[in-house]
């Protein structure tokens with residue numbers, strides 16, 4: 001007998017083009033082949049610092065919902081809390097990286113795509129939004145970065161030495177396993193979800209991918 005396909009697998013197949021658009025963006029290709037304009041990288045760095053700070057309250061709200069809305073809340077809390085702890089480390093990393101590149105973080109103004117993405121995440125923190133929806137969003141958000149930056153470290157990539165550490169942050173094996181843990185939680189929730197919750201979660205999956213594409217785009221068109 002064939003193994004049943006999980007919901008996330010179904011969606012990844014169904015929305016392949018958009019997924020590839022988010023994980024193989026020209027920004028990532030530019031890192032991978034070394035052609036990236038360093039000013040684009042600096043723009044991304046400053047904007048992502050602001051994003052990650054706004055991401056913390058989102059993850060906090062996922063953690064709160066995991067405690068109440070999960071039938072394996074011990075596991076979920078452990079995974080999500082691990083993610084939250086990693087964000088603390090990530091914020092320090094951004095500060096350090098920004099100073100290396102001469103990027104003044106206190107002067108960064110969030111661009112439109114960033115503000116809209118953060119506003120969307122904030123909307124998912126509402127108590128009316130059930131756990132399944134933000135856990136799917138959380139999984140996709142982390143996975144886009146994992147797949148994108150891991151691509152820059154594969155055999156045959158020509159990522160400049162000074163950008164390798166950035167790629168390692170999200171492209172490493174531990175982060176990949178963490179993304180898999182989030183995916184398992186999402187699939188478990190989706191298995192017992194109502195049709196209404198499933199269609200909301202699928203719409204959220206698509207929205208996150210679109211916001212991720214817009215976020216990468218910002219580093220090019222950015223001011």
Ligand SMILES: Cc1ncc(CO)c(N)n1
Nearest residue numbers: 048051052141142145215
């Ligand atoms: C825009 C964006 N998406 C995903 C991640 C992964 O945490 C990040 N740091 N920034």
